[in-house]
Each structure stands twice: as structure tokens, then as C-alpha cells.
Amino acid sequence: MKQKSKNIILIAIIGLIIIAGITVISVWGFNKELRYSESKKIEIYVEQQVDVELVKSIADEVLGMHNMVQTIEIYRDMVTIRAIDITEEQRNTIINKLKENYEFEQTAEETDIVIVPVTRIRDMYKQYIMPFVISAILVVAYTLVIYYKKGILKVLRNVILIPIIAELLLLSWMAIVRFPIGRITPVFIILVYIASVWYAMNRIEK
Amino acid sequence: MKTIKIITIILAIILITMIAFGGVYIRTQNRMENKVKSYDFGREIKGGRIVELKVNDENNEEIRTQENYEIVKKTIEQRLKNLGAQDYTISLNTTDGTIVVELEENSNTDTYVYFLTADGKVQIKEEDSENELLSDEMVKKTTYTYTANAEGEYQVYMELYLTEEGQAKIEEIKNNYAIFEDEVEEIEASREDEEETENEETENVETTEQTEENNEETRKIAKLTIAGSEYSIDKIEKDVIRVKIGDETSNTTYVNNYINIAIELALLTNSGKYPIEYEMENNRLVYSDITNKQLLYFAISVAAVIFIIFIALIIQYKMKGLLVSLSYIGFISILLLVLRYANVSISIEGIGAIVVTLIINFIVNKALLEGATHTEYKNVLLKLMPVIIISLVFSFAKWSNLSSFGMIMFWGLLIIVIYNLAVTKTLLKLKESK
Numbered sequence: 001m002k003q004k005s006k007n008i009i010l011i012a013i014i015g016l017i018i019i020a021g022i023t024v025i026s027v028w029g030f031n032k033e034l035r036y037s038e039s040k041k042i043e044i045y046v047e048q049q050v051d052v053e054l055v056k057s058i059a060d061e062v063l064g065m066h067n068m069v070q071t072i073e074i075y076r077d078m079v080t081i082r083a084i085d086i087t088e089e090q091r092n093t094i095i096n097k098l099k100e101n102y103e104f105e106q107t108a109e110e111t112d113i114v115i116v117p118v119t120r121i122r123d124m125y126k127q128y129i130m131p132f133v134i135s136a137i138l139v140v141a142y143t144l145v146i147y148y149k150k151g152i153l154k155v156l157r158n159v160i161l162i163p164i165i166a167e168l169l170l171l172s173w174m175a176i177v178r179f180p181i182g183r184i185t186p187v188f189i190i191l192v193y194i195a196s197v198w199y200a201m202n203r204i205e206k
Numbered sequence: 207m208k209t210i211k212i213i214t215i216i217l218a219i220i221l222i223t224m225i226a227f228g229g230v231y232i233r234t235q236n237r238m239e240n241k242v243k244s245y246d247f248g249r250e251i252k253g254g255r256i257v258e259l260k261v262n263d264e265n266n267e268e269i270r271t272q273e274n275y276e277i278v279k280k281t282i283e284q285r286l287k288n289l290g291a292q293d294y295t296i297s298l299n300t301t302d303g304t305i306v307v308e309l310e311e312n313s314n315t316d317t318y319v320y321f322l323t324a325d326g327k328v329q330i331k332e333e334d335s336e337n338e339l340l341s342d343e344m345v346k347k348t349t350y351t352y353t354a355n356a357e358g359e360y361q362v363y364m365e366l367y368l369t370e371e372g373q374a375k376i377e378e379i380k381n382n383y384a385i386f387e388d389e390v391e392e393i394e395a396s397r398e399d400e401e402e403t404e405n406e407e408t409e410n411v412e413t414t415e416q417t418e419e420n421n422e423e424t425r426k427i428a429k430l431t432i433a434g435s436e437y438s439i440d441k442i443e444k445d446v447i448r449v450k451i452g453d454e455t456s457n458t459t460y461v462n463n464y465i466n467i468a469i470e471l472a473l474l475t476n477s478g479k480y481p482i483e484y485e486m487e488n489n490r491l492v493y494s495d496i497t498n499k500q501l502l503y504f505a506i507s508v509a510a511v512i513f514i515i516f517i518a519l520i521i522q523y524k525m526k527g528l529l530v531s532l533s534y535i536g537f538i539s540i541l542l543l544v545l546r547y548a549n550v551s552i553s554i555e556g557i558g559a560i561v562v563t564l565i566i567n568f569i570v571n572k573a574l575l576e577g578a579t580h581t582e583y584k585n586v587l588l589k590l591m592p593v594i595i596i597s598l599v600f601s602f603a604k605w606s607n608l609s610s611f612g613m614i615m616f617w618g619l620l621i622i623v624i625y626n627l628a629v630t631k632t633l634l635k636l637k638e639s640k
Contacts, residue, residue, distance in 0.1 A: 035495070053499070069495060070253070070492050070495050071493045072492050072493070074491060116297070117299030117300075117304055118297060118299075119296075119297040123295065123297070127604075127608070131600055134599050135600065139592040184554060186554075186608075187554060191561075198589055201588075201589050201592075202589075
């Protein structure tokens with residue numbers, strides 16, 4: 001009875017998290033990493049090799065922590081600074097601070113603030129879908145072969161439902177805590193999938 | 207004797223670790239050069255080419271629609287897929303149509319960049335006129351082929367397959383225009399003759415009248431252009447226009463060049479049409495925002511966790527724990543060396559695969575420490591099969607981030623099996639039988 005009530009509580013918590021996640025995604029969507037969000041950037045030709053750490057510290061000071069600094073071209077003598085929003089005042093401050101450390105000709109007036117378009121989530125991840133689906137089908141087929149004596153329905157229930165719930169939990173958690181969706185997201189999804197399949201196989205064996 | 211064997215194995219592990227983390231330095235041309243191959247990182251860690259495409263100002267307002275921007279974006283994707291590009295991201299500003307393409311920087315990048323804005327239009331136009339006789343939409347697909355004659359000379363062709371509308375149109379063009387290579391040559395030759403006749407000083411009215419008659423009879427010429435260049439039509443059969451690419455030749459360099467041109471044109475024409483013109487605004491190599499320092503901090507964090515695990519193992523299993531910890535270091539060193547030489551590109555997913563491999567190796571080592579039976583081993587291997595399946599499927603994925611994960615997992619699992627059988631198990635056996 002105790003175990004049953006524990007299971008009910010667990011299912012209720014999982015259900016709540018998933019519903020909350022779906023609600024957050026419907027209203028606000030996912031929080032995308034800066035490089036995939038609509039943002040603004042400025043490009044500065046510094047005329048000498050740039051110390052990225054120094055430029056990053058200037059960017060952090062002027063724009064806040066949520067910014068991206070990248071060097072451009074083979075000699076790294078140009079730098080691009082990207083943030084959700086860059087005002088003209090912020091641009092001018094960045095240029096002036098850089099000029100305290102480097103000598104270059106480009107002025108604030110010559111530096112355009114360019115809009116960088118958003119990358120859609122489907123464009124970010126559509127390449128992952130087919131390999132994921134193929135591997136999921138093969139894994140289900142494999143577990144059916146290994147555990148058919150335990151009952152086909154039981155095997156299917158565990159090896160399909162548990163990974164789905166695990167992934168939904170992960171995505172809901174990411175949406176609720178506003179974890180930036182970006183380059184590292186597929187890693188978490190793959191790791192959670194592997195762990196959930198392992199857990200499902202242990203459950204089937206018990 | 208057994209102690210000596212254990213010491214020998216440990217010394218070998220130390221040597222491999224020094225090579226993996228330090229390198230092998232040999233004097234080359236008065237400087238010390240590390241002969242151990244360096245890592246190959248993916249686009250997200252190394253950086254890549256960023257190409258910005260803007261809508262050409264000469265386009266009419268009517269065609270500057272979101273729908274057309276999306277068509278161009280899809281066409282770009284299709285071209286990159288057809289070219290075999292394995293790592294790219296495309297973003298579209300739906301307001302002004304700006305498209306930003308991020309590509310991996312390698313020997314093919316310049317080719318990909320060229321294809322982003324290359325015009326793949328196929329059309330037949332009346333000579334010296336804007337009158338379009340056959341448009342792009344009437345061409346279904348293009349292929350290429352080549353033939354060889356008895357003298358070993360090759361001729362490369364492109365074959366344009368027409369739609370039903372195109373087939374009807376080409377019949378009309380054949381009847382009213384000179385379109386084949388020999389017809390066009392004949393007309394151009396007779397024009398040259400006429401010019402020579404007109405230049406003669408003696409006035410000959412009959413000749414002049416004859417010239418006027420000839421002018422009336424000469425058909426107009428229709429020219430085929432593909433991607434802005436003119437090509438000669440060799441044959442038209444039912445729904446196929448066969449176009450000559452280059453001259454007939456036995457020179458293999460020329461033949462290969464013509465084949466490459468044909469491949470390029472086929473790719474351009476088959477991947478879709480741009481309904482709106484774009485121009486390249488920027489084409490830059492941009493380094494990643496992930497710095498070497500950040501990678502180092504991550505590696506140090508992982509190393510710190512591994513170190514804590516080692517301490518726990520030594521406390522729990524004493525000497526056996528120490529031997530397994532040393533063996534684990536050897537495993538990491540061999541894995542890192544194999545990744546350098548197996549031509550594996552390390553992406554962020556690849557780093558995730560390294561972490562998963564380390565976790566799996568730890569599970570296997572724990573099983574070895576606890577003296578797992580054959581059945582327990584089999585159980586662990588059975589549970590690892592899904593991971594093996596995932597790594598094999600991902601290895602064959604065209605997307606380089608996924609194939610990086612798959613390849614690293616594959617090598618990791620292979621090394622886990624071989625290394626633990628050869629080294630870890632041997633060390634534990636030697637310790638037990640001392």
C-alpha cells in the first residue's frame with residue numbers, strides 16, 4: 001500500500017511538471033541560447049590580434065553577462081559582439097573602452113548595429129530526428145527480442161513510455177527553469193534517453 | 207615475479223599517459239615539434255564560415271514576400287544537402303529576407319559558398335532579345351552523361367528533361383528558330399558571308415536583292431543558357447534536350463573538368479529555383495565563442511570528479527582500488543590517442559559521448575572490482591547493447607555532430623571491452639594471485 005501511494009505521488013509530481021512545462025512552452029516558448037535567438041551584433045576591426053578575454057570583460061561590463069564575443073578571420077583582428085539588444089550608447093561605450101586598449105581607426109559612427117535573425121528550433125534540430133527515430137525503433141526491437149518472455153506488452157510499455165516520459169520531464173524542466181536551448185541540448189537528450197532505456201531494462205528484469 | 211608484471215603494466219600506463227597528455231617531441235628543423243596528431247574539433251568548438259545573404263535591391267516589391275524568402279531558404283538547404291555538406295545552420299529574417307548560413311570551415315567551404323548564390327536558371331531566349339522562349343519552370347530535372355568514340359575522345363552532355371508544357375514549347379521553337387548547333391553555325395557562317403559581300407565596293411543590284419532575299423529566309427537564332435552561360439544543343443528527343451558541355455576530347459584533365467561543370471550545373475538546376483535574387487553581403491571565418499580556457503575548465507571539472515571517485519575506490523577496495531584507478535587513467539589516455547588518429551571530429555555531442563564512455567567504463571570497472579560473475583558480465587553487456595545500437599546508427603548519420611557522438615561511442619565501447627580484458631582484469635588477477 002505504501003509503495004502504491006508512493007507511486008501515485010511520483011506519477012502526480014511527474015504529471016504536474018510536464019503540464020507546467022507544456023504551459024510554459026505554450027505561453028513563452030523555450031529560452032533559446034543567444035546564438036540562436038534574434039539578437040543584435042556589432043563588428044569591430046581592431047587591426048591587430050584581439051585578446052578575447054579582454055573584449056569579453058568589456059562586453060560583460062557594458063552589456064551584462066548575456067553576450068557573445070567571437071573573433072573573425074584568420075588573423076583574429078576583427079571581433080563581433082552579440083547581445084539580445086545593443087543600444088547606440090552601449091556601442092559607443094564598447095568602442096571607447098576598446099580604444100583604451102587598442103589603436104584602431106574604426107569609429108562608433110562607422111559601426112553598424114546589425115540585426116541577427118532567429119534560428120528556428122526545427123532548423124536547429126531537424127537533422128537529429130531521423131537518426132533518433134531509427135535508433136529508438138532498433139532499441140525497441142532489441143528489447144522485445146531479449147525480454148519477450150516477460151511479456152510483449154510489458155516490454156513495450158516500459159521501453160517506449162519510460163524514455164518518452166523522461167524526455168518530456170527533461171524538456172519541461174528546461175522550459176520551467178528557462179535553461180537555454182542550444183548546442184548542449186541534444187547531449188542531454190541523448191544522455192537521458194540512454195539512462196531511461198537502462199532504467200527501463202532494469203525494471204523489466206525485476 | 208607477479209609484482210614485476212604489475213609494475214611493468216603500470217609503467218606502460220604511465221608512458222601512454224605521458225604521450226597522450228604531453229606528446230612526443232622530436233627535433234625538426236631546429237625546433238621541437240609535437241609528432242602526436244592534434245584533435246579535430248567540430249564547428250561549434252572551432253568556429254566556422256558565416257555567410258550573410260541579403261535580398262538584392264533590384265527585386266520588385268511584389269516578390270519580396272515571406273513565402274519567397276522561405277523558398278530560397280529551402281533551396282539553399284537542398285543545395286547544401288546535394289553537395290554533401292554535413293554541418294550547417296540556416297537562419298532567416300522573415301522581415302527583410304536576410305539569410306545567415308553557418309558552415310563548417312574545411313576544403314569544401316568555398317564550393318558551398320559559391321553555390322549559395324549561384325544562379326541555376328535554364329532558359330532559351332531569342333538571340334539579342336529579352337524574349338524568353340522556354341523558361342525554368344518547363345524543365346523538370348537535369349542529368350549528365352558522356353560518350354566516347356572509337357578514337358577514345360569523350361564528349362560530356364547535360365540532359366534537360368522537360369515538362370509537358372516544355373515539350374510543346376520546344377516543338378514550337380524548333381519550327382520557328384534555329385536552335386541546334388549545326389543550324390546556328392550555318393546561319394552565323396552565312397551572316398559572315400553577307401557582311402563580306404556588303405563590304406565589296408562594286409555595286410551589284412542583283413547581289414543586293416539576293417542578299418535581301420536571304421535575310422528574309424534566315425531564321426532567328428534561339429540560344430540556350432544555363433546558369434548564365436550559353437551552351438550548344440546537340441539533340442532534342444521527345445522530352446529531352448541534350449546539351450554539349452565542352453568539346454570532344456581525349457585529354458582526361460579536360461574531360462574531368464567538363465564532367466565537374468556538368469555535375470555543378472545539374473546540382474544547381476535540380477535543387478530548386480530562386481524566386482528572388484540574393485547577393486552576398488558577408489563571407490567571414492568566425493571563431494567559436496567557446497574558448498580554450500572554457501574547454502580546459504570543463505576538462506579540469508571532469509578530472510576533479512574522476513579524482514574523487516578514485517579516492518572513494520581506494521578507500522573502499524584498497525590496493526585493488528588503486529590498481530583499477532591507475533588502469534582507468536590508462537584507458538582515458540588510450541581513448542584520447544585513438545580519437546586523434548581515428549579522424550573523429552569532436553563536437554559538443556562528441557564530448558558528451560566521451561563522458562558517457564567514462565561512466566560506462568566506471569560501471570565495468572566496478573563490476574570487475576566486485577568480482578562479477580560471467581552471468582553478471584553478460585547482463586551488463588546486454589544492457590549496453592542499446593548504447594551500441596545508438597552509437598552505430600549515429601555513426602552513419604550525415605549530420606557531423608551526431609556522427610561525432612556515434613564514432614566516439616563506438617571507439618569508446620570497443621576500447622572498454624578490449625582494454626579491460628587485457629589490462630584491468632590482468633592487474634586484478636595478478637594482485638589476487640600474489
